Each structure stands twice: as structure tokens, then as C-alpha cells.
Amino acid sequence: TAPPNHPAPPPLTAQALPHQGVTLMKARWPSHAGAVDAAALAQFDQLKELVRGVRNARTEYGLEQARKVAAVLVVSDPELRSVMQQELPVICLLAKLEPSKVSVAGSAAEASAAAPAGGSVSVVVSEGLQLLLPLAGLFDVDKELARLSKQKVKVEKELGGIMGRLNNPKFVEKASADYIAEVRGQAADAQDRLSSIEQKLAQVQALKQQ
Numbered sequence: 001t002a003p004p005n006h007p008a009p010p011p012l013t014a015q016a017l018p019h020q021g022v023t024l025m026k027a028r029w030p031s032h033a034g035a036v037d038a039a040a041l042a043q044f045d046q047l048k049e050l051v052r053g054v055r056n057a058r059t060e061y062g063l064e065q066a067r068k069v070a071a072v073l074v075v076s077d078p079e080l081r082s083v084m085q086q087e088l089p090v091i092c093l094l095a096k097l098e099p100s101k102v103s104v105a106g107s108a109a110e111a112s113a114a115a116p117a118g119g120s121v122s123v124v125v126s127e128g129l130q131l132l133l134p135l136a137g138l139f140d141v142d143k144e145l146a147r148l149s150k151q152k153v154k155v156e157k158e159l160g161g162i163m164g165r166l167n168n169p170k171f172v173e174k175a176s177a178d179y180i181a182e183v184r185g186q187a188a189d190a191q192d193r194l195s196s197i198e199q200k201l202a203q204v205q206a207l208k209q210q
Contacts, residue, residue: 043083046129047091050084053123053131054095061121061139062147068092069138070101072120074111076128081106141208148201155197159190 054071063069073091075081084091085104092099105111111132120132165171166183175183 043080046080046126047084047087049125050123050129050131051091051094053125054097054133057121057123057131057133058096061144063096063139065096068096068098070134071095071097071103072111072132072134073102073104074106074108074130074132075104076106078106080129135203135207141204144204145201145208148197148204152194152197152201155190155194159187159194162187162190 050073058069073084075084081104088102088104089099091097092102108130111130120134121138123131123133125131162183166180166187172180
């Protein structure tokens, strides 16, 4: 209550607070319609896929989580290239890249000139956006050769078992057409994996000979 001999404050009412237009209580809920920047969203998606591609490559080659590596970003679109250049600190942080060893190029030829000798792992993010991770220093060569050789033996054994079934007349005679097609798909998948492993083995062996 107000102290003695002190006028009491008037109640706060709509009449005491003049306004123009609709009151906040009756106003429509705010909408962000029309404020979406489609280009910015597309660029963010590209950045996200780039980081995902690096992380997948790191997992595939068994890199330690804390290890930072070199990279060359190949970005054909000038506007997107400018964005990637500005966002390099974020990309390096999220993808565990070494900032001092990361560069941005506008073409494959420019990237080849910037990349160190010894070949690179190519990560194609989308049309016009690619990442090159130099093989040199990416992993322990002897350990990677041992790992890939072990994988090759495993996949060769798997492929041999599948082909053994497909080449068995009794299997082909008794199995349904759908199941035979499924097994042939398994054979094609195993062959693709074997080809990929052999390609990586050749790359790593070339590094060892340098």
C-alpha cells in the first residue's frame, strides 16, 4: 500500500497505455515466411556433406580421432569457393583438418599443383565440390598395408564361396530365380569391394616405394 499522504499510482489499463494498431495480445503469431535464404541453406548443406565426407574417409583409413591432416578443397563455383574459404576455420574444427595445411582450389589442375606428391584420397561431395586428402602422412604405411591385405584375403574368401554356389549346377537347378539373382548381387558387391581394396593397396604400395 502507498505510504500516508502519498497519492496512489493509477492502475495500468489499456486506457492508461495508449497504442496504435492491434495489441500484442490480439496480434498474429510471428511468421518467418519469406525470410528463408535458399542459397545459404544450400551452402550449409554442402558444408555439412563436406565434413561428413572427411569423417567417413578418416574412419575408412582408421585415423586417430585427434589426428589432424592436410587437405585441398576443390570448389568450381566462385561464390561457393568464397564461402568455403570463409568457413575454413569451422571446417577444420569439425573435420579435424590442420588449418595451416588446408587450401582451396578452383579446379583439379590447380589442386594437383597444390597437393603434395604421393597421391591423394578423393572425396567427391557433389558436382563441383571435391576434397583431396594427401596419402602421405595420412597413416602408417606398413600398418595400412597389413590391414588392406587382411581385408583382401577375407573378401576373396567370401567371393570364392559365393562363386562356388553359383558355379554349382545343383544349386542353380534347385534355387529360385529370385534367390539366384540375390546371390549374383552378393557376388557383384564382393567384387566391387575387392576391386576397391586392390586399388587402395596399389596406392599404399606406391607410397612405400617412394
